[in-house]
Amino acid sequence: MKKWNPKLMILVSSAxxxxxxxxxxxxxxxxxxxxxxxxxxxxxxxxSAAKLEVEDLEELIEQKSSELxxxxxxxxxxxxxxxxxxxxxxxxxAKAGYTKLEGPGIEIIMFDNLLLDNNVISYNDDIIHDxxxxxxxxxxxxAGAEAIxxxxxxxxxxxxxxxxxxxxxxxxxxxxxxxxxxxxxDPKVLMAAVNAPGTYGxxxxxxxxxxxxxxxxxxxxxxxxxxxxxxxxAKPMEEGD
Amino acid sequence: MxxxxxxxxxxxxxxxxxxxxxxxxxxxxxxxxxxxxxxQRAQQLANDLRKVQAExxxxxxxxxxxxxKIVVYEKxxxxxxxxxxxxxxxxxxxxxxxxxTDIKGPGIILEINDPPxxxxxxxxxxIVDELDLILQLISxxxxADAEAIxxxxxxxxxxxxxxxxxxxxxxxxxxxxxxxxIKAIGNANTLESALSLKWGIVWQLRNYNYIVHLTQDQEVxxxxxxxxKDFVYASPLEETGN
Numbered sequence: 001m002k003k004w005n006p007k008l009m010i011l012v013s014s015a016x017x018x019x020x021x022x023x024x025x026x027x028x029x030x031x032x033x034x035x036x037x038x039x040x041x042x043x044x045x046x047x048s049a050a051k052l053e054v055e056d057l058e059e060l061i062e063q064k065s066s067e068l069x070x071x072x073x074x075x076x077x078x079x080x081x082x083x084x085x086x087x088x089x090x091x092x093x094a095k096a097g098y099t100k101l102e103g104p105g106i107e108i109i110m111f112d113n114l115l116l117d118n119n120v121i122s123y124n125d126d127i128i129h130d131x132x133x134x135x136x137x138x139x140x141x142x143a144g145a146e147a148i149x150x151x152x153x154x155x156x157x158x159x160x161x162x163x164x165x166x167x168x169x170x171x172x173x174x175x176x177x178x179x180x181x182x183x184x185x186d187p188k189v190l191m192a193a194v195n196a197p198g199t200y201g202x203x204x205x206x207x208x209x210x211x212x213x214x215x216x217x218x219x220x221x222x223x224x225x226x227x228x229x230x231x232x233x234a235k236p237m238e239e240g241d
Numbered sequence: 242m243x244x245x246x247x248x249x250x251x252x253x254x255x256x257x258x259x260x261x262x263x264x265x266x267x268x269x270x271x272x273x274x275x276x277x278x279x280x281q282r283a284q285q286l287a288n289d290l291r292k293v294q295a296e297x298x299x300x301x302x303x304x305x306x307x308x309x310k311i312v313v314y315e316k317x318x319x320x321x322x323x324x325x326x327x328x329x330x331x332x333x334x335x336x337x338x339x340x341x342t343d344i345k346g347p348g349i350i351l352e353i354n355d356p357p358x359x360x361x362x363x364x365x366x367x368i369v370d371e372l373d374l375i376l377q378l379i380s381x382x383x384x385a386d387a388e389a390i391x392x393x394x395x396x397x398x399x400x401x402x403x404x405x406x407x408x409x410x411x412x413x414x415x416x417x418x419x420x421x422x423i424k425a426i427g428n429a430n431t432l433e434s435a436l437s438l439k440w441g442i443v444w445q446l447r448n449y450n451y452i453v454h455l456t457q458d459q460e461v462x463x464x465x466x467x468x469x470k471d472f473v474y475a476s477p478l479e480e481t482g483n
Contacts, residue, residue, distance in 0.1 A: 010251075043286040045407045049416040050293040056414050057300040059469045064307040071314035081318035082325050089332040094477050095470065096338035097399055103475040134376040141402035146475040148399075157340055157390075157398045160383035169384070184475040221478060229338065234346040234388040234426040236337060237462065 097156035097225040101147045103184040105220045106191055108136070108201075111178035111211035125208050128177060130163040132210070135200040136181065137161070143193035145183040147222045151175045154225045171227050178211070187216040304467070340398040340466040344389055348426035348461040349433050351378070351443070355419045356450035368419050368451065369410055372403050378423060378442050385435035387425040389463045393417040396466040413468050429457040 073079040093099050110133070113126040137155065140148055148155045153170045160169065167174040183190050194201035194214050205212045319325040336342055355367045368374070379397060382390055390397040395412040404411045409418040425432055436443045437455060446453050 040283055040286065042408065043283060043290065046409075046416070047286055047290050047293065049406065049409070049411070050290060050297065053415055054293055054297050054300065056468060057297060057304065060467060061300060061303055061307065063469050064304060064311065068307055068311055068314070071311060071318070074314070074318055081315070081322075082328060085315070085319070085325065085328050085332050089328065089335055090477065091472075092332065092335040092339040092341065094472065094475070095399070096335050096340075098335065098338070100478040101472075101475040102478040103472075105474065130380060131373050131377060134380060135373065138372075138376055138402055138404075141400060142404050146400075146472050155399060156338075157401070158383050158387065159399075160380045162380055162384045186474065222475070231337065231344075231346075231388050233348065233428065234337075234344040234463075236333070237343040237345050 097147070097154045100224050101184060101222045103146070103220060104187050104216075104218050105145070105182065105184035106187055106194075106214050107217050107220065108181040108183075108194060108212060108214045109178055110136075110181065110213075113209040113211070115209060126210075128168075128179065128210060130161050130168055132200075132204055133161050133168065133179065133181070136194060136204075136212075139193040139200055140181075140183045140185070140190060143185060143189045145185040145190060147184045149182045149222045151180055152223050154223055156225050156229075158229060159225075171225070182217075182220050182222055184220055184222055190214075191216060340389070340396045343462070343465050344426065345460055345462045346388070346426040347429050347457075347459050348387070348424065349429055349436070350454075350456050350458050350461060351423040351425075351436065352454040353419065353421040353423070353446060354452040354454075356452065367408070368421055369405060369408060371449075372405055372410065374442065374446060375403055375421065375423075378436070381435055381442050382423075382425045382427075382432060385427065385432045387427040387432060389426045391424045391463045393422055394464055396464055398466045400468075400470050401466075413466065424461050424463055426461050426463060429459075433457055 070079050070084055071081075074081055074084075090099070094101060110128055112128055133150065137148060137150075150161070150168075150170050153159070153173060153175065155170070159171050162169045164174065167176050168179070169175070191214055193199060194212070196202065201212050201214075204210045315329065319329040333342070337344065353368050375392065379390055379392075392403070392412050395401070395415055395417070398413075401413055402411075406416065409416045410421075411417075433455060435441070438444070443453055443455060
């Protein structure tokens with residue numbers, strides 16, 4: 001006599017298998033999301049960028065803790081608050097662009113394409129635009145420029161570079177071609193930033209024929225910001241806001 | 242025979258099941274693309290990223306704490322000395338100018354979203370490809386007398402660079418992506434009209450199908466610059482009374 005009905009067995013076991021599969025799928029829902037090589041590469045890039053940020057922050061923490069330590073030394077009489085604030089003031093003044101700076105760097109002379117016999121499509125390609133200068137400045141900043149000026153106008157965080165017909169306006173003053181851009185920093189890196197193949201500067205020079213002549217200078221002097229800048233709208237945020 | 246019929250039916254059902262499974266796999270492959278990999282690596286990367294981000298947040302908290310302490314010490318130190326107090330005020334002014342203070346005030350908020358992906362041509366384009374436009378935007382804002390600017394919560398200072406790195410942007414060494422949110426403090430009306438001028442920069446962006454929202458705000462908050470920047474090459478030149 002049959003003890004078990006085979007049909008029933010099959011029914012029961014398939015039900016159990018079905019349950020298992022469904023359960024497994026539910027548990028590993030994120031495991032079975034498909035992944036491509038592309039998404040892995042972009043995740044990797046993101047990770048390395050995040051790691052760099054963490055390194056930057058670590059540096060900042062170190063700086064802040066050393067600042068705190070010097071401040072704590074005031075109580076023991078080793079440091080003077082006035083000295084600390086004075087050095088802070090000097091540094092921030094330089095960073096904000098209110099101090100004349102000196103150091104090694106490069107000087108770039110830029111002038112419009114002066115050739116008459118070239119067959120250009122538009123006269124616009126022959127002259128220097130604000131975008132060209134903005135891109136060169138950005139490249140210099142990427143290369144770690146510590147201070148930049150255009151025709152003796154120091155660039156600060158609030159300097160505009162705008163086309164205004166035949167001239168370019170910087171810090172509210174009109175500058176005409178040729179433009180002399182000075183940047184203090186590591187001369188080799190700065191040079192590469194405007195001169196290396198594939199950079200914006202090189203394209204400008206070889207394709208559009210715009211004059212762009214960088215020189216390494218051992219001792220550059222970059223003037224301070226000459227304008228008057230006041231905060232009329234912005235207010236510092238109170239601590240603990 | 243009845244038994245044999247059952248076996249055949251079972252085989253038939255299993256075959257169909259197998260077919261359905263393989264078809265399913267094929268479709269997934271086709272719709273997602275070749276090169277579907279085991280997901281372990283991706284998960285590991287995601288875990289690492291989460292860990293690094295948690296670390297970053299902890300560091301930011303620590304920095305905030307340190308900054309608060311420093312302020313307390315400085316304020317305490319200058320309390321009883323008029324000269325020190327004035328010096329401190331001056332130092333604060335330049336700290337603000339250099340971008341080392343969180344500030345707020347009236348201004349504008351500009352949000353740039355990537356255009357919707359064109360179904361016909363596949364991949365869309367992104368503001369990441371046109372950093373020129375962001376540089377120009379900042380220049381326009383500065384021309385309209387903006388007092389402080391931030392891009393995706395990164396303060397724009399004299400050292401701020403905007404670089405493309407892969408398919409995202411790095412600003413102040415911090416990677417961000419679209420949507421780009423640019424905040425500026427200043428005269429809100431001037432800033433808005435400078436941007437939304439016909440043939441102006443926002444017009445140009447909209448012309449390229451970017452989805453741009455420009456709003457005025459009475460309380461724009463702009464964070465401070467958080468990056469160590471030391472002068473290695475440049476040294477201050479003492480003014481010789483001219």
